[in-house]
Each structure stands twice: as structure tokens, then as C-alpha cells.
Amino acid sequence: MALYDRSSAGDNLARGLGWFSIGLGVAEVMAGRSIARWMGMEDKTNLIRAYGVREITAGVGLLALGDPKPWIWSRIAGDAVDMATLAAGMENNPRAGNARIAFGAVMAATALDVVCVQKLHREEAYYRSLPVPDYSDRSGFPRPVSAMRGAASDASIGEDMRTPRILRFQSATGPAQSQSAQG
Amino acid sequence: MRALVWHGANDIRCDTVPDPEIEHPRDAIVKVTTCAICGSDLHLHDNVMPGMEKGDIVGHEFMGEVMEVGAEAKSALKVGERVVVPFTIWCGECDQCRRGNYSVCERSNRNKALADKVFGHTTAGLFGYTHLTGGYAGGQAEYVRVPMADRTHIKIPGGLTDEQVLFLGDIFPTGWQAAAQCDIQPTDTVAIWGCGPVGQMTIRSAILLGARQVIAIDCVPERLAMAKAGGAITIDFQEESVVERLNELTGGKGPEKCIDAVGMEAHATATLDSMYDRAKQALMLESDRAHVLREMIYVCRPAGTLSIPGVYGGLVDKMPFGMAMNKGLTWRMGQTHVNRWTDDLLNRIQEGQIDPSFVITHTVPLDQGPEMYKTFRDKRDGCIKVVLKP
Ligand SMILES: NC(=O)c1ccc[n+]([C@@H]2O[C@H](COP(=O)([O-])OP(=O)(O)OC[C@H]3O[C@@H](n4cnc5c(N)ncnc54)[C@H](O)[C@@H]3O)[C@@H](O)[C@H]2O)c1
Ligand SMILES: [Zn+2]
Numbered sequence: 001m002a003l004y005d006r007s008s009a010g011d012n013l014a015r016g017l018g019w020f021s022i023g024l025g026v027a028e029v030m031a032g033r034s035i036a037r038w039m040g041m042e043d044k045t046n047l048i049r050a051y052g053v054r055e056i057t058a059g060v061g062l063l064a065l066g067d068p069k070p071w072i073w074s075r076i077a078g079d080a081v082d083m084a085t086l087a088a089g090m091e092n093n094p095r096a097g098n099a100r101i102a103f104g105a106v107m108a109a110t111a112l113d114v115v116c117v118q119k120l121h122r123e124e125a126y127y128r129s130l131p132v133p134d135y136s137d138r139s140g141f142p143r144p145v146s147a148m149r150g151a152a153s154d155a156s157i158g159e160d161m162r163t164p165r166i167l168r169f170q171s172a173t174g175p176a177q178s179q180s181a182q183g
Numbered sequence: 184m185r186a187l188v189w190h191g192a193n194d195i196r197c198d199t200v201p202d203p204e205i206e207h208p209r210d211a212i213v214k215v216t217t218c219a220i221c222g223s224d225l226h227l228h229d230n231v232m233p234g235m236e237k238g239d240i241v242g243h244e245f246m247g248e249v250m251e252v253g254a255e256a257k258s259a260l261k262v263g264e265r266v267v268v269p270f271t272i273w274c275g276e277c278d279q280c281r282r283g284n285y286s287v288c289e290r291s292n293r294n295k296a297l298a299d300k301v302f303g304h305t306t307a308g309l310f311g312y313t314h315l316t317g318g319y320a321g322g323q324a325e326y327v328r329v330p331m332a333d334r335t336h337i338k339i340p341g342g343l344t345d346e347q348v349l350f351l352g353d354i355f356p357t358g359w360q361a362a363a364q365c366d367i368q369p370t371d372t373v374a375i376w377g378c379g380p381v382g383q384m385t386i387r388s389a390i391l392l393g394a395r396q397v398i399a400i401d402c403v404p405e406r407l408a409m410a411k412a413g414g415a416i417t418i419d420f421q422e423e424s425v426v427e428r429l430n431e432l433t434g435g436k437g438p439e440k441c442i443d444a445v446g447m448e449a450h451a452t453a454t455l456d457s458m459y460d461r462a463k464q465a466l467m468l469e470s471d472r473a474h475v476l477r478e479m480i481y482v483c484r485p486a487g488t489l490s491i492p493g494v495y496g497g498l499v500d501k502m503p504f505g506m507a508m509n510k511g512l513t514w515r516m517g518q519t520h521v522n523r524w525t526d527d528l529l530n531r532i533q534e535g536q537i538d539p540s541f542v543i544t545h546t547v548p549l550d551q552g553p554e555m556y557k558t559f560r561d562k563r564d565g566c567i568k569v570v571l572k573p
């Protein structure tokens with residue numbers, strides 16, 4: 001059983017956050033300078049662009065097939081870094097008000113991330129709690145495997161499906177000798 | 184009639200559609216009694232296989248009763264006969280068919296011009312698959328039109344249940360060909376990636392063909408348990424390192440024969456290359472995830488053979504081709520030449536050497552098909568193989 005379901009409620013939220021990450025990431029990369037200026041943190045322009053790349057990576061990871069949990073955790077870690085950067089930038093900043101708005105927005109996103117990751121972990125716990133069916137008697141053979149090994153070694157398999165004799169693993173007597181002996 | 188119809192990614196529905204009719208004198212109409220969902224259908228469901236169109240009827244593993252036969256197929260097929268239909272449509276007359284290479288029949292793909300452009304040269308027509316392979320209506324339906332029906336069928340004698348013979352149309356010969364084209368020797372270790380239905384059939388085939396040691400790789404506990412029941416040593420790739428275990432089990436030399444029964448939707452593992460594939464696939468820079476292929480090339484014993492029944496659709500990236508070349512590996516791959524093997528395999532089922540129905544875990548009516556696609560894909564509820572009853 002898979003430990004995630006790509007159509008569950010948790011996964012839909014994860015996907016939404018994936019698109020959000022990509023949107024935010026693209027904005028940070030393209031408009032890093034204006035964002036930085038608006039928050040009065042122009043010296044952090046390059047840092048904001050780098051955060052944009054991080055957001056895009058997380059977004060792609062979330063939209064790709066596969067387990068979204070590691071990517072949501074990476075978003076939560078990223079949110080923490082964002083908040084630290086913003087908090088540091090608020091000191092002696094005439095535009096601290098704008099930085100505070102941004103801080104609030106990051107907090108809201110973090111809350112969503114946390115809800116999402118909790119949902120995903122609950123879903124996983126549920127999948128894990130389901131019983132594993134026992135298929136140990138489903139061999140498909142009428143007799144024990146040991147009695148079936150090689151039962152079809154007489155099967156007619158066209159020469160075109162065979163490995164050419166010269167390419168088969170040979171004994172040390174050498175291919176030339178065994179070939180002339182057999183063929 | 185009712186049929187499972189493709190509407191887009193993650194959107195297969197049970198719709199009412201017009202009944203099929205004879206369109207060509209070599210056609211027959213088959214009333215489907217039993218059909219199945221194949222791993223190849225998942226690639227369509229997940230929309231990672233290019234070339235589907237809204238409204239296409241899916242399904243290529245089916246059997247039933249002949250209802251109507253066109254004039255040119257009458258000598259080979261009678262109304263009322265019970266048949267399994269192979270997923271590869273073949274003409275029986277072209278150069279490839281005369282060599283037994285039915286899955287690359289030169290005449291059965293009605294979209295030959297398109298396929299010639301995309302593949303260089305056309306391959307055979309397939310049921311319920313993409314328009315690159317003819318876009319023929321599939322068999323997860325009440326009725327199917329079978330083109331070139333005088334060839335494209337396997338007659339089933341009495342005394343066998345649908346469940347015992349259904350898989351002759353696809354996964355049983357697929358597993359068999361995957362093992363047969365490895366030319367298994369009694370000294371061989373055969374490593375098989377994927378314990379889905381195809382992997383399960385491959386394991387049984389490798390045992391029957393006499394492999395000394397069969398090793399099966401997956402991460403789904405019940406699938407590994409079923410692999411073990413069939414005689415395989417199992418490796419859970421989420422618990423242990425596949426490469427290390429394989430080397431350990433082969434005295435450090437690597438398996439002589441490696442089989443990819445996973446295909447283009449390999450699960451990401453905790454390795455760098457899987458993450459890379461997932462990101463590239465999401466950005467549509469790559470269509471197929473090739474983690475298993477890379478692992479096989481790496482671990483295979485030099486001068487060994489790679490056999491690839493797993494389906495790939497387009498482009499793969501970061502293929503260590505230099506490694507493959509220098510190790511002198513033999514590559515064997517392709518869609519299965521179903522009818523090449525089915526006489527022999529039907530005999531083996533009749534003789535009781537194997538009963539392929541062991542793999543069935545779910546049997547439901549056709550209209551529950553759409554949900555079962557998800558259950559099968561997400562490996563819920565112990566699902567390994569789904570059989571549908573129209
Ligand atoms: N060549 C043919 O003619 C032919 C015919 C039928 C099916 N197929 C193909 O065979 C493949 C398997 O089909 P199936 O019906 O068994 O489907 P499936 O999806 O049930 O099986 C795939 C299995 O591979 C496992 N897997 C995923 N990633 C893995 C990894 N990294 N390592 C090891 N195992 C991994 C999955 O857990 C799953 O159990 C598909 O690609 C399908 O299209 C080919
Ligand atoms: Zn198939």
C-alpha cells in the first residue's frame with residue numbers, strides 16, 4: 001500500500017500550496033527588487049531572489065507525483081527562514097509596517113502548511129493501520145516451488161529470443177571448443 | 184453499451200456509448216465476459232502516455248464470446264466461440280508477422296503515417312491505447328470490435344474458467360517473454376524490479392524456465408509476500424539498498440539477468456536521480472522516470488542481459504549509456520508478441536503447470552472500474568490485480 005493518496009484532501013491542499021509556492025517564487029525572482037524596496041529591505045534583494053528559487057523548487061516537488069510530505073516540511077522550514085529574515089529587517093526600518101504585513105502573510109501560510117502536513121501524516125497513519133492481506137499461499141503453482149523450478153525448461157523459445165551462443169557465460173574451456181563440440 | 188471512457192488525466196468514466204459494428208470484412212464483434220485493468224492502463228489514467236483523445240474507450244486485456252464475424256474472418260472464427268483477445272492486433276501476413284514479431288506488425292496500425300513519423304517506423308495496432316498505436320476502441324466494455332479477427336484471437340477450450348485464461352491476452356505472455364528473452368540458464372540469478380501483476384508473472388516464468396535464483400524488488404508488503412510465494416527472494420527498496428543486496432546475493436558479481444517490470448512511473452526512492460526525474464517530469468522536460476533502468480545498468484553483471492517489459496513512452500534523461508556499452512550488456516525490450524507464446528502457455532494452464540488466476544485480488548462490475556483504477560494505482564486494500572465483469 002502506498003503511504004499517500006494523490007487524490008486525498010491532504011494531497012489537494014498540498015497541491016494548492018505547490019501552485020502558491022510557484023507563484024510566490026516566480027514573483028520573488030522576477031520582482032525581487034520591488035518587493036525588497038516595498039519592505040524597506042533593499043539590501044536583501046538577492047536573498048529574496050534566492051528564496052524565490054527555493055519556493056519554485058518546493059512547488060515543483062509538490063506538484064510532481066510522489067509523496068508530498070517532505071516538500072511541505074521543506075516549506076515549513078522555509079517559512080521559518082523567511083520570518084527570521086523579516087524580523088531582523090524590521091529594526092531601524094522606516095517601512096517596518098510593510099515588513100510586518102509580509103510577516104503576517106508568511107505566518108498565515110505557515111499555518112496552512114502545518115494543517116496540511118498534519119492531515120498528510122494522519123492519512124499515512126490511517127493507511128499504515130490497514131491490515132496487510134496475506135498472499136503467502138498464492139504461488140500459482142500446483143506443487144512447491146522447488147518442484148516447479150525448470151518445469152518448463154523444455155519450452156520452445158525461438159532462436160531470435162536466445163542470447164547468441166558466443167555471448168553466453170561460458171566455462172573456462174573456451175567458447176571455440178564448446179562451440180565446435182556442439183555445433 | 185457501457186464502457187470505460189478516457190476523459191483526461193485521472194478521469195476515466197463508465198459511459199454509455201454506441202455499440203461497435205463490423206467495419207471491415209476481417210472484423211469480429213466480441214461480447215466481453217471478463218476484462219482486467221493492466222499497469223499499462225495506469226499510464227493512460229495518469230496521463231503520462233502521449234496520444235490519448237477524450238472519448239477513447241480503454242482496456243486491452245479482455246475475453247468473451249464471438250457475436251458476429253465478418254466475411255473474411257469466417258474461415259477462422261465462428262459465432263459462439265469463446266476467445267481471449269491478445270492486446271496486439273496482428274495481420275499474420277507482413278514480414279514482421281511472418282517472423283513472429285506480432286507487436287511490430289506493419290499493417291495493423293491504422294494510424295501508420297503518424298506512427299512512422301513519431302517512431303521512425305510503425306508498430307502494431309493495440310486495443311484501448313493511444314492514437315499512436317491506432318486508437319482502437321478497447322475492451323473494458325460490453326462489446327468490442329476486433330480488427331483482423333481471423334488472427335487476433337486465442338481460442339479457449341471448455342473446462343477452463345475465464346479467470347484462468349484471461350491473462351493469456353497480456354500479462355502472462357508478457358511475463359513469459361520478459362523471462363524467455365533473457366535466455367535463462369540454470370546457473371542464472373534473475374533480478375526483477377516491480378512485483379505488480381507483470382512482475383508476478385515474470386517471477387513464475389523465470390522459475391519455470393529454471394533460474395537458479397529469482398530476486399524480486401518492490402516496496403509494497405503484500406506484493407512482496409506474493410512474490411515470495413512464487414519462489415522469489417525479496418528486497419524492499421524502502422528498507423534496504425537494492426544494489427548492496429543484489430551484490431550480496433550474487434557473491435559480488437551482480438545478477439546475470441535484470442528485468443524491468445516497472446516502466447515509466449517508477450516510484451521515487453530516496454536517491455538523487457529519482458528527485459531529479461520527478462522535478463523534470465513535473466516541468467514536462469522529461470516524460471519517463473528511469474530510475475529502475477539506471478539501477479539495472481549499474482548492478483547487472485558485465486555481459487549480462489537487460490529485459491524491459493515495463494512500458495516507456497518518450498524521453499528519458501541521464502541514461503548511463505557509457506556504463507551499459509562498456510559492460511557489454513544485451514538489451515531486450517518491446518511490447519509482447521502475444522500470440523507467439525499463447526499456444527504453449529494455454530497448454531501449460533491446461534496441464535495444471537500454472538494457474539495465473541492467483542494474481543486476482545479484486546473482482547467488481549464494470550461500472551466500478553473508475554474507482555478501481557485508483558485503488559489499483561494507489562495499491563489500496565491489498566489490490567494487485569483487478570478483474571471487471573461487464
Ligand atoms: N511489454 C508489454 O507488452 C507490457 C504488457 C503489460 C504491461 N506492461 C508494463 O509493465 C509494467 C508493470 O505493469 P503492472 O501491471 O505490473 O503494473 P503495476 O503498476 O501494478 O506494477 C508496478 C510495480 O512496480 C513497483 N515499483 C515502482 N517503482 C519501483 C522501483 N523503483 N523499484 C522496484 N519496484 C518499483 C510498484 O510498487 C508496483 O508494484 C507497466 O509499465 C506496464 O505498462 C508491459
Ligand atoms: Zn497491458
Ligand SMILES: [Zn+2]
Pocket residue numbers: 273274275276277278279280281287288289290291
Ligand atoms: Zn503483420
